[in-house]
Structures are given as structure tokens and as C-alpha cells.
Amino acid sequence: MNLALIGLGTVNRGLLELLLEKRDSLLKEYGFAPLVTAISDPIVGSVFSEKGINIEEILSLLMKENNIKNYSDGIKGWNSEKTIKESNADTIVEAIPTNLETGEPGLSILRTALNDKKNVVTTNKGSIVLAYRELKNLAEENGVFLRFEGTVLSGTPVISLVESTFKGIEIKEVRGIMNGTANYILTKMEIGFSYEEALKRAKKKGIAEEQPEADIKGWDSAAKIVIIANVLMGGDLKFKEVSIKGIDTVTEKDIVKALAERKHWKLIAAAKKTEDKIIASVAPEILSDQDPLSKITGSINAINFTTDILGNIMVSGPGAGKRETGYALLSDLLYINEKKKR
Amino acid sequence: MNLALIGLGTVNRGLLELLLEKRDSLLKEYGFAPLVTAISDPIVGSVFSEKGINIEEILSLLMKENNIKNYSDGIKGWNSEKTIKESNADTIVEAIPTNLETGEPGLSILRTALNDKKNVVTTNKGSIVLAYRELKNLAEENGVFLRFEGTVLSGTPVISLVESTFKGIEIKEVRGIMNGTANYILTKMEIGFSYEEALKRAKKKGIAEEQPEADIKGWDSAAKIVIIANVLMGGDLKFKEVSIKGIDTVTEKDIVKALAERKHWKLIAAAKKTEDKIIASVAPEILSDQDPLSKITGSINAINFTTDILGNIMVSGPGAGKRETGYALLSDLLYINEKKKR
Numbered sequence: 097m098n099l100a101l102i103g104l105g106t107v108n109r110g111l112l113e114l115l116l117e118k119r120d121s122l123l124k125e126y127g128f129a130p131l132v133t134a135i136s137d138p139i140v141g142s143v144f145s146e147k148g149i150n151i152e153e154i155l156s157l158l159m160k161e162n163n164i165k166n167y168s169d170g171i172k173g174w175n176s177e178k179t180i181k182e183s184n185a186d187t188i189v190e191a192i193p194t195n196l197e198t199g200e201p202g203l204s205i206l207r208t209a210l211n212d213k214k215n216v217v218t219t220n221k222g223s224i225v226l227a228y229r230e231l232k233n234l235a236e237e238n239g240v241f242l243r244f245e246g247t248v249l250s251g252t253p254v255i256s257l258v259e260s261t262f263k264g265i266e267i268k269e270v271r272g273i274m275n276g277t278a279n280y281i282l283t284k285m286e287i288g289f290s291y292e293e294a295l296k297r298a299k300k301k302g303i304a305e306e307q308p309e310a311d312i313k314g315w316d317s318a319a320k321i322v323i324i325a326n327v328l329m330g331g332d333l334k335f336k337e338v339s340i341k342g343i344d345t346v347t348e349k350d351i352v353k354a355l356a357e358r359k360h361w362k363l364i365a366a367a368k369k370t371e372d373k374i375i376a377s378v379a380p381e382i383l384s385d386q387d388p389l390s391k392i393t394g395s396i397n398a399i400n401f402t403t404d405i406l407g408n409i410m411v412s413g414p415g416a417g418k419r420e421t422g423y424a425l426l427s428d429l430l431y432i433n434e435k436k437k438r
Numbered sequence: 439m440n441l442a443l444i445g446l447g448t449v450n451r452g453l454l455e456l457l458l459e460k461r462d463s464l465l466k467e468y469g470f471a472p473l474v475t476a477i478s479d480p481i482v483g484s485v486f487s488e489k490g491i492n493i494e495e496i497l498s499l500l501m502k503e504n505n506i507k508n509y510s511d512g513i514k515g516w517n518s519e520k521t522i523k524e525s526n527a528d529t530i531v532e533a534i535p536t537n538l539e540t541g542e543p544g545l546s547i548l549r550t551a552l553n554d555k556k557n558v559v560t561t562n563k564g565s566i567v568l569a570y571r572e573l574k575n576l577a578e579e580n581g582v583f584l585r586f587e588g589t590v591l592s593g594t595p596v597i598s599l600v601e602s603t604f605k606g607i608e609i610k611e612v613r614g615i616m617n618g619t620a621n622y623i624l625t626k627m628e629i630g631f632s633y634e635e636a637l638k639r640a641k642k643k644g645i646a647e648e649q650p651e652a653d654i655k656g657w658d659s660a661a662k663i664v665i666i667a668n669v670l671m672g673g674d675l676k677f678k679e680v681s682i683k684g685i686d687t688v689t690e691k692d693i694v695k696a697l698a699e700r701k702h703w704k705l706i707a708a709a710k711k712t713e714d715k716i717i718a719s720v721a722p723e724i725l726s727d728q729d730p731l732s733k734i735t736g737s738i739n740a741i742n743f744t745t746d747i748l749g750n751i752m753v754s755g756p757g758a759g760k761r762e763t764g765y766a767l768l769s770d771l772l773y774i775n776e777k778k779k780r
Contacts, residue, residue, distance in 0.1 A: 114606075114747070118606050121606065122606055125605075125606070126605065126606070251747065251748050252748060252751060253599070253603035253604075253751075256602060256603045257595070257599065257602075257603050260598060260599075260602035260603060261595035261598045261599050261602060261603070261769070262595075263467075263468065263769055263772045264456075264460050264463065264464055264467070264468070264765075264768060264769070264772060265765075385727075386733065386735070387733070388730060388733040388734065388754065390733070391728065391729070391730040391732070391733050392730065393728070396750075398752075405456070405593065405761060405762070405765045406593050406594060406755055406756055406762055406765060407755070407756055407762075408738075408754075408755065409594060409595075409753070409754070409755040410740075410752075410753070410754045410755070411751070411752070411753050412730065412750075412751070412752045413748055413749070413750065413751040413752070414748055414749055419747060420747070420748055420749075423606075423607075423747045423748060426606060427603070427605055427606070430605045430606060
């Protein structure tokens with residue numbers, strides 16, 4: 097498998113680190129030995145090298161110079177389109193910043209790649225939220241794979257969990273804590289931090305982004321519930337149909353009052369099947385101390401699936417992180433590697 | 439796929455109900471339309487019908503007469519060995535009572551089936567605890583599948599979860615609540631039931647068996663941790679190497695005392711990789727109110743996996759039940775159906 101990495105931010109750096117660290121075991125256990133033949137990033141630089149890029153050198157350059165312009169080999173300067181069309185990569189790994197309104201530039205990159213018969217793996221929510229059906233059809237028409245595990249809870253299995261282990265099961269309802277920043281802030285506020293202090297701490301720890309609006313206002317959770325509804329529950333839900341309320345509506349007083357009754361505020365994203373459609377919402381809720389979701393603290397995420405055969409199945413794990421989101425990409429690549437071999 | 443059901447107790451009845459209920463969707467979504475061509479049970483009776491047994495009639499006979507001796511067609515009276523060897527089934531579904539000391543008669547049934555080049559799906563822990571490596575090798579030598587999801591948490595995915603969604607991940611440690619009867623009793627004791635009352639209630643609700651010794655004394659949890667250690671963590675652990683303490687060592691006084699400190703007694707099964715082996719134990723532990731496992735109540739089970747890439751991933755769901763364990767068999771059959779098609 098020849099990979100072209102579009103974007104070389106935290107997530108694709110996480111993937112490169114894992115490819116290096118797990119090189120021996122991936123080859124031994126899964127016969128998986130991908131070559132990274134192209135990297136394209138508008139800021140840190142672009143390289144194409146037909147016979148494969150040296151990952152150690154790239155990571156070392158990033159560490160020392162925070163760009164890859166001095167990479168010792170290959171053709172430099174290709175943009176994403178040229179990289180997709182002219183490199184020898186068969187699989188495009190797209191991990192650039194998300195835009196929930198237009199999906200761009202990710203959406204165009206994905207369309208170009210699929211039309212050019214390249215497999216796509218991505219962690220970028222925007223395109224999947226806005227155009228899942230179109231992209232899925234495009235992948236099918238072109239006989240390639242489209243995978244996006246990392247758009248939900250980073251590396252914590254959600255899409256692959258349902259696809260692989262819920263066969264024959266119908267999901268009737270989903271409820272979860274799907275945003276690590278919001279949950280971290282609410283958790284810190286319970287031990288006495290003000291909202292501002294908690295947010296500052298989250299930024300310092302690398303949990304919250306510099307512009308945390310999408311996390312705080314519930315948009316990020318809403319994007320995730322749209323993906324779950326459409327991909328795992330057979331829905332056709334639009335982002336604007338989700339009723340959204342963020343944690344900025346919860347005051348320190350609210351939190352103290354709930355705690356006194358041993359209750360906990362959590363930002364809950366939910367989707368429920370009704371007769372003819374899926375109804376979805378994101379809102380802060382007061383959970384009883386007995387609710388397992390009330391014990392999901394800090395930047396951990398969790399999703400509870402209400403099913404027809406198994407009742408409630410809950411999964412929890414990290415919802416963000418360099419290594420964790422890099423792993424989501426790796427797991428998608430391993431999926432394609434396995435299916436291709438058939 | 440032609441199935442022979444060995445044992446027609448609760449679990450295989452659950453499977454039959456699901457095959458009936460999900461007939462249309464299994465065919466439509468997975469192209470899966472198995473025929474049950476043989477059933478063999480020493481108590482309720484045996485039938486072999488080359489062209490397929492009518493599931494509705496079997497379930498109706500069980501309801502009315504609690505045996506299948508008056509089934510309207512086929513050859514009657516075959517024992518398990520004759521059924522495996524002489525029926526036209528390619529897949530054996532074994533769900534008979536577990537024996538953790540000898541594995542019998544399940545172990546002999548599995549050996550016969552695998553040697554006769556039949557796929558095996560089972561929910562019977564004994565054989566897998568005692569002879570996993572032997573049976574796995576036997577399946578490989580004979581080019582057939584051996585699947586046993588239902589030996590851990592009934593239908594809650596554990597083996598398939600790790601196989602399908604933890605690719606490239608190393609599990610360093612596992613901790614969980616793996617016995618519904620023990621957890622139900624501890625939960626009821628927290629709200630004031632005596633041990634005897636709680637056990638009586640568990641029996642009445644069909645959670646505990648008439649002979650609940652294996653649940654109470656921790657043997658059932660120990661069997662599960664052996665399977666997890668050997669199948670999912672690459673170990674070679676023997677049942678007798680597990681340090682085992684049951685919930686019969688926890689008094690009502692212990693529980694009240696812990697509750698006063700907002701702590702909870704849980705029967706924890708654990709396995710941890712060390713340099714050269716896996717160390718495993720089953721014992722009641724006092725968990726803090728902050729531990730997510732402390733909120734797993736009643737007959738629900740949960741397992742926390744500590745991994746190298748994703749930190750902690752927890753899954754919870756039912757650990758027993760007719761429908762739930764029947765689904766474990768169905769999920770194994772769907773796995774074989776998918777792999778066979780390759």
C-alpha cells in the first residue's frame with residue numbers, strides 16, 4: 097500500500113509515529129508494510145518520493161525545524177491535488193482541519209481522491225457530516241474504500257465496533273459523552289475551577305484547541321451524532337436538524353447545586369430512531385450518580401448503544417490525542433489492507 | 439450453511455428464536471440463510487432432517503411438550519457423535535452444560551467435530567479453558583473455524599471486539615466484572631438484602647442457576663479470565679494458576695461499611711502481563727465511587743482493557759441471558775459465513 101498524507105498536523109504525525117513504532121508487529125501480524133510515498137501540507141511542506149519517504153527523517157525534521165522543506169530526497173512543493181493525481185499513492189490519508197459549514201477544503205480533496213480511484217481514510221468530520229452518502233456512493237462507483245473511524249471518538253472503536261461486532265443487531269438509541277474538552281471542563285468545575293480556569297487548563301494540557309468554540313457550543317458533538325445516525329443507524333440526518341445546546345449554558349452555581357444532590361452535569365449527544373426518522377440532540381444534562389455515564393470524567397468519552405438484542409452496550413475510551421487519533425487512521429488502513437487481500 | 443445443534447437448552451433455544459426473528463434481515467444484509475439440519479439433546483430428543491428442520495415447529499413443541507420427540511419429520515434418536523459424523527451439517531453449534539474440571543462431554547464433542555472437518559461454534563467454557571491451544575491447532579489442521587464468543591460475556595462482544603477493532607494494539611492488563619450472578623447479589627446486598635435473600639431473588643429471576651457455586655466461588659470468572667488471557671493476550675495460563683476468591687468471603691457488614699465510605703464491593707477478575715507470563719486473579723475488591731466499574735450494577739458485566747496505544751477502553755453489556763447468549767452463537771456463525779465467502 098502506498099500512502100499519500102494530506103496534512104501533516106498532529107494527527108498524521110501521530111500516524112507516522114505509530115507506523116514507525118509498530119513496523120515489525122504490523123508486518124508480522126498483518127502482512128502490512130505500507131510505504132508513505134507523498135506528504136502534502138501547505139505550511140510544513142510537501143515531498144513526493146516514488147520509492148518511499150523515510151519516516152525517521154521526516155519526524156526528526158519536524159522536531160528540529162517544524163517543517164520538512166529540507167528533506168533529503170524527492171520532489172518538493174506539490175499541492176494536495178497534484179499529490180493525489182500524480183503521486184503513485186493508492187491510498188489518501190487526509191487529516192486537515194475540519195470545517196463543519198462547507199467541509200472545505202477537505203471535501204474537494206476527498207472527491208478528487210475517490211474520483212481518481214484512490215482509497216480514502218480521514219479523521220476530518222466536515223466532509224462526512226455534510227456529504228456521507230455522496231462520498232460513499234463515489235467510493236462504491238470507483239471500487240475504492242472510504243474509512244473514517246477517527247471522526248467519532250478518535251481511536252476508540254465506534255464505527256468498526258458496530259460494523260464488526262453488532263452484525264444483525266439494530267441500534268434503537270445512542271447516548272454519549274462525545275467531546276473531551278467539554279467533559280474535561282465540566283469535570284474540573286466540579287472540583288472548584290471556574291469555567292475560565294478550566295478552559296485555560298484544558299488549553300494548557302493540549303485537550304482544548306485555541307479556538308474551542310465548536311467543543312464548548314456542542315457543534316463538535318453534533319457532528320459526531322450526525323455521523324453515528326447516518327452511518328450506524330441508517331439515517332439521513334442533517335447537521336441543522338440537530339437541536340444543539342453547549343456547556344456555555346451551565347453555570348458554576350448549576351454544577352454546585354447538582355453536586356449537592358450527588359448529580360453530575362454532562363454534555364450528552366443523543367440520537368433516537370422514531371417511526372420514520374432519527375431525532376438527535378446535544379445538550380447538557382444532569383445525570384444521577386447511578387448512571388454509568390456520570391462516571392466518565394476528564395477527556396474520556398463514552399457511548400451507550402441501546403439495541404434490540406443485547407439491551408445496552410457501552411464503550412468508553414479516549415476521544416482525542418495525537419497517538420489515539422493516529423491510531424484511528426492506522427486501524428482504517430489495516431481494514432483496507434485486510435479487505436484488499438480477499 | 440447447514441447447522442447441527444448439540445444441546446437444546448436455553449442457549450440453543452435462544453439461537454433458534456433469533457434465526458426465526460431475524461430471518462429476513464440476515465438474508466438481506468449478510469446473505470445468511472442457514473439450515474438447521476440436525477438437533478441432538480439427550481433429554482429433549484434428537485432429529486435429523488437432510489432438507490432442514492422447521493424451527494417454528496421445534497419451538498412450538500418445546501413450548502407445549504418441552505421435548506421434540508413428536509417432531510413431524512426426519513430421523514430420530516441420534517446421539518451427538520452420530521449427529522456430527524452422519525448428518526449433512528458443516529457447522530456444529532455446541533451449547534451443553536459446562537464442566538470446568540474435565541471439559542466433558544463438550545471437549546470430546548469438539549474434538550470429534552473438528553477432526554471431522556466441521557466448523558465449531560460453542561458457548562461452553564470448559565473445553566476452551568482446558569484445551570484452547572489443542573482445539574485451535576485442530577481447527578487449523580482441518581481447515582475449519584472454531585469460534586466461542588459466548589464463553590466470555592455472552593453476546594457482549596469481547597473476543598470479536600479485540601480481534602476486529604484492536605488490530606495492532608497490545609493489551610497489557612484486563613480488569614472486569616465478569617459474573618452476573620455475583621454482581622447481582624452484591625448489588626442487592628447494598629440495598630439491604632441478606633446474602634441468602636439476594637441469591638434467592640437471583641434464582642427466581644433466572645440470573646443464578648440452581649447450583650450457583652461456580653458463580654459465587656469465582657470459578658466462572660476465573661474461567662473467563664483464562665480464556666481472555668490465552669486468546670486475547672497471547673498467554674498460556676492454566677485455570678489452577680488463577681488465584682481465586684469468591685463473594686462468599688464478603689459479609690453484609692463489609693458491604694455496609696464500604697457503602698458508608700461511598701465504596702462498592704465488586705468481584706473483579708484481572709489479568710496482567712508481566713515480563714514472561716500472565717498473572718491472573720479473581721477476588722472481591724472495594725472500589726471507589728469514582729471507578730467506572732463501581733457503577734456496573736445488577737447482572738451487567740464490564741471489562742476494562744489497558745492498552746499500549748489507547749490507554750483504557752471499557753466495554754459493558756449483558757453477561758448472560760437466553761437471547762444474549764444465543765446472539766453470541768449467531769455472531770460467530772455470521773463471522774464464519776463472512777470468512778467462508780472470501
